[in-house]
Amino acid sequence: MAFTKYTAKDYGRLKGLAGITDEQIEVHLKLYNGYVNRTNALQEKLFAMAGAGTFDSSYQELKRRAGWEWNGMRLHEYYFDNLAVGAKPLADGNPFGAAVAKQFGSVDAWKNDFMNTAKMPGVGWIIAYLDPVSGQILNSWINQHEVSHLAGAKPVLVLDVWEHAFSVYLKPTDRAKYLDDFFANVDWNVVAQRMG
Ligand SMILES: [Fe+2]
Numbered sequence: 006m007a008f009t010k011y012t013a014k015d016y017g018r019l020k021g022l023a024g025i026t027d028e029q030i031e032v033h034l035k036l037y038n039g040y041v042n043r044t045n046a047l048q049e050k051l052f053a054m055a056g057a058g059t060f061d062s063s064y065q066e067l068k069r070r071a072g073w074e075w076n077g078m079r080l081h082e083y084y085f086d087n088l089a090v091g092a093k094p095l096a097d098g099n100p101f102g103a104a105v106a107k108q109f110g111s112v113d114a115w116k117n118d119f120m121n122t123a124k125m126p127g128v129g130w131i132i133a134y135l136d137p138v139s140g141q142i143l144n145s146w147i148n149q150h151e152v153s154h155l156a157g158a159k160p161v162l163v164l165d166v167w168e169h170a171f172s173v174y175l176k177p178t179d180r181a182k183y184l185d186d187f188f189a190n191v192d193w194n195v196v197a198q199r200m201g
Contacts, residue, residue: 008052013041014082021090024186029173036169037085040077047074076150080130083163089192099193100200101161104135105142116188119144119162123184128167134158135200161199162191 016034020027047067054064095102095112105115115133122144123131130147136158147153164187171183 006052006056008048010045010049011041011078013038014085016085019085019088019090022088022186023092023189024182025088025171025190026174029171032173033081033165033170034085037078037081040074040081044071044074044078047071072151073149076154080147080150080160080163081165083132083160084130084165087162087192087195088187088190089195090190092190092192095191095193099197101133101142101193101196104200105133108141115142115144119164120184122146123164123166124180131164131166132160133162133196135161159199162196 016030019030019034022030047070051064051067051071054060054067102112106112109115109118119131119133125146127146127148129149129152132145132147132154134143134145134155135141136143136155138157142161143155143158145153145155164184166180168177168180171179171186175183
């Protein structure tokens with residue numbers, strides 16, 4: 006029985022984003038590192054308990070928390086991975102743009118749905134998923150880190166709407182400005198690769 010520890014990814018390349026300050030990214034990366042460390046600690050404990058045959062109530066509580074921490078780690082990686090300094094607007098011919106234009110009528114119509122999902126009250130994540138079964142894109146609200154994920158669907162664009170994602174450089178009521186900043190920094194090449 007073995008658990009392989011996760012290593013926090015290096016996002017040093019994210020200095021100099023449009024709008025989103027370096028200090029904001031620095032604080033956010035510290036938070037991300039916390040998820041990696043807690044995921045490792047929690048899983049090591051769970052594997053040790055399973056190895057010892059300790060399936061008691063503390064094992065059950067850790068097991069219930071495991072998805073929250075793991076998703077907190079992995080969703081941040083999707084988010085940071087789909088940001089880039091010097092990002093270009095969505096180009097004609099991008100497979101993601103082509104797919105949403107066909108499905109929603111236009112890229113703007115898809116974005117309008119994504120943005121209005123992102124403006125919903127609460128904290129969590131907005132994910133544009135590719136459903137490999139139907140081939141369609143679904144914009145989904147994820148409550149906190151773990152509620153409402155679409156099983157088996159591929160996250161192709163991931164947006165963090167926890168207030169910690171913008172509260173270093175904006176007021177909590179300025180989510181709309183943060184959403185514009187997010188879109189200015191999306192690396193659509195990464196999104197296109199995830200469609201593959
Ligand atoms: Fe976050």
